Amino acid sequence: MANTERYTLDDLLYLMARLRGPGGCPWDQQQTFQTIVPHTLEEVYEVIDTLEREDWSHLKDELGDLLFQVVFYARLAEEQQLFHFSEIIDQLVTKLLRRHPHVFPTGRLRDSMATTEAAVADVNQQWERIKQQERGARERHSVMDEIPQALPALNRAAKLQKRAASVGFDWPDVSGVLNKLEEEIAELREALASGDPAAIEDETGDFLFAQVNLCRHLNLDPEQALRGANRKFERRFREVEKQVAASGADFSDYRLEQLDEFWELAKKGEGEHER
Incomplete structure (x- = not known):
C-alpha cells in the first residue's frame, strides 16, 4: 500500500542522518564540504534552467534537489559539532526579521504587521543600509570584504562596483560609463595592434568590466x-x-x-x- 502521508522536513533530516550513518550509503558517507560543492553549483543552475524554461512540472523536483544540498551541509556541520540545522533556520529567520522592519516593526515574528506599505525603492535602500550595518558590526578592512571569490565573474564584478558606489566611487550617470566603454575599446585596439597576449587579455577584461558597469547603471542584471x-x-x-x-x-x-x-x-x- 502506498504511503498516503506527506513526508516532512524532519523526515528529510532523518533520511540524511541514515545515509551518513552506519549501514548508510557509501557515496554519501565519503563526502566532505569540499566534494559536494560542484554538486551544489550544478543543482543551482538546474533550478535556474528550469525557471527560465518555465518548466513548472519539474521545478518542484529541482528545488528539492537544491534543498537536499543544504541538508547535506547541515549534516556535515552537525557531525563536526559546528552547528545544527535548527540553528540555520533560527539565524535565517532572525536576519530576515531584522532586514524587514517595514513588515515586522517590532522585530518579532508573530506580532502585528506594519499598517503602511513601503515603496520598493525605499525597501531596497533600507535593505542595503541594514546589510552595511551588519558588515560594520564585524571586523572589516575594506568595503570589498565578504564578496565571495567563487561568484560567477559577471556577478562578482557587479557586486564590486556596487560596493564602490556605496562610498561614492561611481559615475554620476550612464554617460560616464558610455565614455569609459569607448575608452576601453580604444585601449583594446591598441593592445590588439601590439600583439601582446597579456595586454589583450587585460584590456578585454577591462572592457567586460565596463559593460557590467553599464548594466548596473541601467538597473540590469548582467x-x-x-x-x-x-x-x-x-x-x-x-x-x-x-x-x-x-x-x-x-x-x-x-x-x-x-x-x-x-x-x-x-x-x-x-x-x-x-x-
Missing part, C-alpha cells in the same frame, strides 16, 4: 542580460542550421556573407528590427 543573449544566439543559429540542412549543402560550402543572410532571415522570422 548575468541575466548575457543569458538572454545566449538564448537568442542559440535560437537564431539553430535556424541557420535548418537553412543549411534544407539546402543539402554543408557549412563549408557557404561564404560568411551567405550564412549571414540566413541569420537575417532568422531575425526577420522573430519579427525583430534589422541589425
Whole structure:
C-alpha cells in the first residue's frame, strides 16, 4: 500500500542522518564540504534552467534537489559539532526579521504587521543600509570584504562596483560609463595592434568590466542580460542550421556573407528590427 502521508522536513533530516550513518550509503558517507560543492553549483543552475524554461512540472523536483544540498551541509556541520540545522533556520529567520522592519516593526515574528506599505525603492535602500550595518558590526578592512571569490565573474564584478558606489566611487550617470566603454575599446585596439597576449587579455577584461558597469547603471542584471543573449544566439543559429540542412549543402560550402543572410532571415522570422 502506498504511503498516503506527506513526508516532512524532519523526515528529510532523518533520511540524511541514515545515509551518513552506519549501514548508510557509501557515496554519501565519503563526502566532505569540499566534494559536494560542484554538486551544489550544478543543482543551482538546474533550478535556474528550469525557471527560465518555465518548466513548472519539474521545478518542484529541482528545488528539492537544491534543498537536499543544504541538508547535506547541515549534516556535515552537525557531525563536526559546528552547528545544527535548527540553528540555520533560527539565524535565517532572525536576519530576515531584522532586514524587514517595514513588515515586522517590532522585530518579532508573530506580532502585528506594519499598517503602511513601503515603496520598493525605499525597501531596497533600507535593505542595503541594514546589510552595511551588519558588515560594520564585524571586523572589516575594506568595503570589498565578504564578496565571495567563487561568484560567477559577471556577478562578482557587479557586486564590486556596487560596493564602490556605496562610498561614492561611481559615475554620476550612464554617460560616464558610455565614455569609459569607448575608452576601453580604444585601449583594446591598441593592445590588439601590439600583439601582446597579456595586454589583450587585460584590456578585454577591462572592457567586460565596463559593460557590467553599464548594466548596473541601467538597473540590469548582467548575468541575466548575457543569458538572454545566449538564448537568442542559440535560437537564431539553430535556424541557420535548418537553412543549411534544407539546402543539402554543408557549412563549408557557404561564404560568411551567405550564412549571414540566413541569420537575417532568422531575425526577420522573430519579427525583430534589422541589425
